[in-house]
Every structure is written in C-alpha cells, then in structure tokens.
Amino acid sequence: MLESGVTPLAPVLILMLGTAITKIAARFRPSREQDALALLMAGVAFVSTLLLAYQPASQVVVSPWHPPTLFGSRLAYTTEGLAAPFALLTSLVCLAVAISLSKWRRETNDNGEGPRYPTVFSVSAAGLSFIYSANLITLCLSWAFLDLSLLFLVVGQKRHQAASGEQRRALTMSSLTGLSLVVAALLLDGHGLSPVLVPSLLLLAALVRVSFYPMHFWMLTDADMDPPTSTLLQVISITTGLSLLARLQGFSPQGLPYQSQLVTISSLVLLTTALSAWAEQDRRRAISCMAINQVALAVLSVAVASPQAKSSLLWSASSLALCLSLLNLWPPEPARAGRHGLWLRVPTGLAIASLMGLPFTMGFVGRTALYGSLFALGQPYLWGLSVVAEAVLFAALFRIGADLPPISNLNSQFSLWVPHLAGVIILVIPLVLLGVHPPLVSFLAADVDLPAAAELIGGADIALWAVLLLPLVGGYLLHRGQKATLERSAAFWKGFGALLRLDWLHRWLWKVGWGIGAVLRGLARVTEGEGYLGWTLLLAFIAFLLLSR
Known part of the structure; x- marks a missing residue:
C-alpha cells in the first residue's frame, strides 16, 4: 500500500535503479554517457529527498503485517522525526561524490574502467533505507543491506582481490552487532513496551554503526580507498549511526541509558x-x-x-x-x-x-x-x-x-x-x-x-x-x-x-573469536561423526557402560 505523492521509498528505489543502470552502462556506453547517467540518477534522488524534507511526515507501508515494533508502525519507511534531514544530508553527499568521481577517474588514470557508481549508489540506497526505517524489522534488514554494500564498496577498490583482514573483521563485527537489533525486536512484547535491555542494545548498535571509538571497525578500512568513496563510507557511517541515536533519544524521554x-x-x-x-x-x-x-x-x-x-x-x-x-x-x-x-x-x-x-x-x-x-x-x-x-x-x-x-x-x-x-x-x-x-x-x-x-x-x-x-x-x-x-x-x-x-586489539579479538569458532566446529564434527571419530567415541562410551556394570 503506497501513499500518493513522493514517499520515502522513492529515493531508495531511484538509487537502486541507478545501481543497475550504471552497471549496465559501464559495459556498453562510453565514459561521458556513464557520467551523465550517474549524475542524473543522483540528482533525481537528491530532489526526491529534498521534497520529502519539505512536505509533512509521510510513510510508505511495505507490508500490512503489524509486528510489535519499537517505533509503533508497520513494516514501512517513514520521514518522521529527524529521518528526512538525515536522508537529505546523505543524498547530498552522494550527489557530490557522484560529481567528483568522473573527475577523479580521469586524474588518477583508472585504466579506462568505469568509476564505482554502482557501489556508490548501492551504499547510498542502503543508508537511506536504514534512515527511513520505521520499525526494528525494517531496521534489521537495512543493517544487513548496508553492511554488504559497504563491503562491496571497500573490496571494489582492489579489483580481483579478496577482502583484507580489516574488511572481514569490519563486516563480521558489524554483523554481530546487528544481531542486537534482532534481539531487541524479539524482546518487545505485544503492547510495544520495551524492557530495560532494549535501549541498551539500541545504544550499542548506534555506537558501532557510527564508528564510536574503540568500535570504529569500518573507519579502519578506508586507508587504501580513493577520497570520493572514502568520503561516502565515513558519511554513511555518521548519518546512519546518529539517526539511530536520534530514534533512541526520542524513545527514551528520560535520557540515554x-x-x-x-x-x-x-x-x-x-x-x-x-x-x-x-x-x-x-x-x-x-x-x-x-x-x-x-x-x-x-x-x-x-x-x-x-x-x-x-x-x-x-x-x-x-x-x-x-x-x-x-x-x-x-x-x-x-x-x-x-x-x-x-x-x-x-x-x-x-x-x-x-x-x-x-x-x-x-x-x-x-x-x-x-x-x-x-x-x-x-x-x-x-x-x-x-x-x-x-x-x-x-x-x-x-x-x-x-x-x-x-x-x-x-x-x-x-x-x-x-x-x-x-x-x-x-x-x-x-x-x-x-x-x-x-x-x-x-x-x-x-x-x-x-x-x-x-x-x-x-x-x-x-x-x-x-x-x-x-x-x-x-x-x-x-x-x-x-x-x-x-x-x-x-x-x-x-x-x-x-x-x-587499536588495530592490534581488533586482530587479537578476531583471533580469539576465530579460535572459539574452530573449537565449536570441531565439536560439531565430532558430534556428527565426521571422520568416524564420533562413532568411535560413541562405541567406546557404550562399551564403558557395559563393562562398568
């Protein structure tokens, strides 16, 4: 069900459409036409967010399903609160980055390959989806969408190479923190009341999303990025994290936990x-x-x-x-x-x-x-x-x-x-x-x-x-x-x-987590009987029971 006029879904769809169009244009059209298409899509997305910021609060319902949510609405996007100005700020930076990318490619001799318009638009669309989210269910999905888009953005800087250790750590730590939103959604009762734990989980998610020290995982991945895409990574982290903090601030009238x-x-x-x-x-x-x-x-x-x-x-x-x-x-x-x-x-x-x-x-x-x-x-x-x-x-x-x-x-x-x-x-x-x-x-x-x-x-x-x-x-x-x-x-x-x-601390935590995961995987293999070790242990246990009588 969609409302008449411009809705919060419009700029998200425009940027996702821009992702597909610029990806196709990079294969079949010359660079000048690629730049023109990218500028057009970024400009239209900015105008739509500008219209949303000036008009009264609007909402687009994606599904009639009405789960218990923190912000009191169905699965939807909304411009209530500070969502509209945060989205406008994000789309403005996206437009500036799109304009700068064409110049940057020509100055840095990008081997004739098209600039990273698809990943820029994908990250911007994920950021707007996160900011416009009207409830925790939409917020959880947007969190995962944003993490994957950021990974493609930073990995795209090194073509034909696997993700670095910093990039894998950033994705893993951010994804694990995103589970706090899922837990918060599950903790809410049918009346929309929040237990004490929910604001704390949301505060943790907001601090990680905004790259609050020492949880600045994504900020560590921009060392080898060109300045336009590095700009987008930093700004998206700031606008999405602080927008979640604004939601939490409105949800807790007595103050932050x-x-x-x-x-x-x-x-x-x-x-x-x-x-x-x-x-x-x-x-x-x-x-x-x-x-x-x-x-x-x-x-x-x-x-x-x-x-x-x-x-x-x-x-x-x-x-x-x-x-x-x-x-x-x-x-x-x-x-x-x-x-x-x-x-x-x-x-x-x-x-x-x-x-x-x-x-x-x-x-x-x-x-x-x-x-x-x-x-x-x-x-x-x-x-x-x-x-x-x-x-x-x-x-x-x-x-x-x-x-x-x-x-x-x-x-x-x-x-x-x-x-x-x-x-x-x-x-x-x-x-x-x-x-x-x-x-x-x-x-x-x-x-x-x-x-x-x-x-x-x-x-x-x-x-x-x-x-x-x-x-x-x-x-x-x-x-x-x-x-x-x-x-x-x-x-x-x-x-x-x-x-x-704190690179050393993040690497150490990663190794500890990886070691714990290796132990759990080993126990799972033994339990499943992989390599006959599980069956051997089971037979030994049965023999022990028989002989102990």
Missing part, C-alpha cells in the same frame, strides 16, 4: 583520538582519526544535552558530514590546478574553520551549545578535558591545512576543474549558510530551533570565550613545535599512533 558513563567515556575518547590524529603523519589517516574524534564529540553533545534537544544531534551530524566531505574531496593532483588553485583551497579552509569552531561557522554553534551544557553539569574536569583534547586536535587540523600540495602550472585549463568545483560547491553552500544564519535549519526540521549567530556571539560570556579561544591558541603553539617534537622521537610516535588506532 548509561548517560553519565557515556559522558565520561566520550571525554576520554576525545583526548585519545585527538592524540592519534596529532601523531599520525599520513594526511588521509589523520583525517580518519579526526573523523572518529568528531564522532565522539557528537556523542558527547547528545549525552550532555536534554533528551528534547534535537538540534545538537542534527547539527553535529550535518557539520561533521559536510566538513569531512570537503577535506576528503581534495583533488588528486592539485599541482595541475594552476592559477585557479586558490579556489580549490577555499573549501578546505572553510571546513577547517568550522571544525575549529570559529565564529559564523557551524562548528561555532555546536561548540557553544556543548560547552554551555558542560558548564550546566558543574563538572570542571569534563570541559577541562575537552579543552585539552581540542587543542591537540586543532594542532592536527593546522597540519592538515598546511600540508596541502603546492599549486603550480599556470597554463592548466580551468574547465578541467569544473566537475571538482561543482562537487564541493554544493557542500560549501549549506556549510556557509547554516553557519552564518543557523535558523535556516528549521526549514528542514520543524522541531529544531536555533538562535542567530549574532545572538550566540553577543550572549557568550567571558568563560565561554575562554574555552573557545584557548584551544585555538594552544593548538597553534603545539603545531609550531610539532615538527621538532615528532622528528626527535619518530619511532615512538609511530608506535604510539598504532597503539591508539
């Missing part, structure tokens, strides 16, 4: 991941560490805010997704940009300024709300720890901005950079507009109301300005002395960064 513990853990994670980003010498890995740090910041913002404050969650997700996309979509060979290279640096500078929380940026609004909530808690160690963590992170951001490749070759044609600029411009526009005038977000989410930037600046007291500006000064000083510090003990910092990334 284990809220005090979550606040403390998030504060410690902020410092740990900031140190990891600062010690990391590779720019791509430093951005990944910074992404994990900002995920912890978003979780902290939600944990310290009131359950009714939806603005902190949506604002954190939007700011982080836009800034990450702009940092990752830096062109592969900027030295060929010529005299127009300055225009390519502007989006990166805006993203860094927003992450640092400078006035009239989205980051300033988020940091103001966060420190206001931390002051209200009356626990100085929390905001003190956050200030130290941000100073270390800002040092890493200063280095990311300073390490941009040089611009040269004044004879380069500007027309070659139009696809890249078009991809970043559609991300810069909302980043700038929402930073300058935050109340614009109310057009996408009616329940979210934010003051103007001028009001926030005028209402900030001395203490708030101190905690906002001290990390900037400390980060700059740390950045100035970072090179000498890291050069003196390069081996130590390399090992320290590897220690904080």
Whole structure:
C-alpha cells in the first residue's frame, strides 16, 4: 500500500535503479554517457529527498503485517522525526561524490574502467533505507543491506582481490552487532513496551554503526580507498549511526541509558583520538582519526544535552558530514590546478574553520551549545578535558591545512576543474549558510530551533570565550613545535599512533573469536561423526557402560 505523492521509498528505489543502470552502462556506453547517467540518477534522488524534507511526515507501508515494533508502525519507511534531514544530508553527499568521481577517474588514470557508481549508489540506497526505517524489522534488514554494500564498496577498490583482514573483521563485527537489533525486536512484547535491555542494545548498535571509538571497525578500512568513496563510507557511517541515536533519544524521554558513563567515556575518547590524529603523519589517516574524534564529540553533545534537544544531534551530524566531505574531496593532483588553485583551497579552509569552531561557522554553534551544557553539569574536569583534547586536535587540523600540495602550472585549463568545483560547491553552500544564519535549519526540521549567530556571539560570556579561544591558541603553539617534537622521537610516535588506532586489539579479538569458532566446529564434527571419530567415541562410551556394570 503506497501513499500518493513522493514517499520515502522513492529515493531508495531511484538509487537502486541507478545501481543497475550504471552497471549496465559501464559495459556498453562510453565514459561521458556513464557520467551523465550517474549524475542524473543522483540528482533525481537528491530532489526526491529534498521534497520529502519539505512536505509533512509521510510513510510508505511495505507490508500490512503489524509486528510489535519499537517505533509503533508497520513494516514501512517513514520521514518522521529527524529521518528526512538525515536522508537529505546523505543524498547530498552522494550527489557530490557522484560529481567528483568522473573527475577523479580521469586524474588518477583508472585504466579506462568505469568509476564505482554502482557501489556508490548501492551504499547510498542502503543508508537511506536504514534512515527511513520505521520499525526494528525494517531496521534489521537495512543493517544487513548496508553492511554488504559497504563491503562491496571497500573490496571494489582492489579489483580481483579478496577482502583484507580489516574488511572481514569490519563486516563480521558489524554483523554481530546487528544481531542486537534482532534481539531487541524479539524482546518487545505485544503492547510495544520495551524492557530495560532494549535501549541498551539500541545504544550499542548506534555506537558501532557510527564508528564510536574503540568500535570504529569500518573507519579502519578506508586507508587504501580513493577520497570520493572514502568520503561516502565515513558519511554513511555518521548519518546512519546518529539517526539511530536520534530514534533512541526520542524513545527514551528520560535520557540515554548509561548517560553519565557515556559522558565520561566520550571525554576520554576525545583526548585519545585527538592524540592519534596529532601523531599520525599520513594526511588521509589523520583525517580518519579526526573523523572518529568528531564522532565522539557528537556523542558527547547528545549525552550532555536534554533528551528534547534535537538540534545538537542534527547539527553535529550535518557539520561533521559536510566538513569531512570537503577535506576528503581534495583533488588528486592539485599541482595541475594552476592559477585557479586558490579556489580549490577555499573549501578546505572553510571546513577547517568550522571544525575549529570559529565564529559564523557551524562548528561555532555546536561548540557553544556543548560547552554551555558542560558548564550546566558543574563538572570542571569534563570541559577541562575537552579543552585539552581540542587543542591537540586543532594542532592536527593546522597540519592538515598546511600540508596541502603546492599549486603550480599556470597554463592548466580551468574547465578541467569544473566537475571538482561543482562537487564541493554544493557542500560549501549549506556549510556557509547554516553557519552564518543557523535558523535556516528549521526549514528542514520543524522541531529544531536555533538562535542567530549574532545572538550566540553577543550572549557568550567571558568563560565561554575562554574555552573557545584557548584551544585555538594552544593548538597553534603545539603545531609550531610539532615538527621538532615528532622528528626527535619518530619511532615512538609511530608506535604510539598504532597503539591508539587499536588495530592490534581488533586482530587479537578476531583471533580469539576465530579460535572459539574452530573449537565449536570441531565439536560439531565430532558430534556428527565426521571422520568416524564420533562413532568411535560413541562405541567406546557404550562399551564403558557395559563393562562398568
């Protein structure tokens, strides 16, 4: 049964259709036509999510079956709550990635093979399906769909090669966590009431989905990916995980489960991941560490805010997704940009300024709300720890901005950079507009109301300005002395960064789990009588019973 007009099923079907069309076009059509088809499908999907964000909450019922569900609806997609703005953010990044992929293929000489449009559309469709899910049954199916799509995305980077250990671990750990949603669905009674265990299971699922440290499984798999697809992997993890956290926030009016513990853990994670980003010498890995740090910041913002404050969650997700996309979509060979290279640096500078929380940026609004909530808690160690963590992170951001490749070759044609600029411009526009005038977000989410930037600046007291500006000064000083510090003990910092990334812990847990599985498989073979060992043991047991009489 479908409702009239645009329904949440429309963008999902459009992107799945785009997966099939671009896959077929890659075999029979030239690259320019492939790019045009991909851009058309991504644009139509974005327009449909935009229409869904502006119209009243709508729903499409996939099946009349009405199981006990957490969110009180049948097997369906819905745009209630923050689903519509989260889906719009996802489709916007998908459109930017689709625009950038054609340029990236030509610049990196992809051996004439078509870009990864099918996997990009598949991942985006799975993300929208997850965000629009109206109940736990749909959410469980979308979780599995998203995991498989992410696996195809990361494996597609290395053609004709098997999945790496990190990729297999990410899929396995994420799939096992997805079972928590199944358990939560089974625990619900016929009246839709939730036992105490259900919010805890949903919180675990949300933290794993959003790659909260140390459960950042998918974030570890993007080291060898090209920036456009790496951008999509990070943004999909952020939007889907935080959308599930928003559902949990609306489901628990009294607040998130284990809220005090979550606040403390998030504060410690902020410092740990900031140190990891600062010690990391590779720019791509430093951005990944910074992404994990900002995920912890978003979780902290939600944990310290009131359950009714939806603005902190949506604002954190939007700011982080836009800034990450702009940092990752830096062109592969900027030295060929010529005299127009300055225009390519502007989006990166805006993203860094927003992450640092400078006035009239989205980051300033988020940091103001966060420190206001931390002051209200009356626990100085929390905001003190956050200030130290941000100073270390800002040092890493200063280095990311300073390490941009040089611009040269004044004879380069500007027309070659139009696809890249078009991809970043559609991300810069909302980043700038929402930073300058935050109340614009109310057009996408009616329940979210934010003051103007001028009001926030005028209402900030001395203490708030101190905690906002001290990390900037400390980060700059740390950045100035970072090179000498890291050069003196390069081996130590390399090992320290590897220690904080926790690759060793994930490998150890994987080996332990694999060993337990091997033991269970061996017991199953013995029980089934494989290799006659089971029958031998059975006969020996019968003989023992007979002789013991």
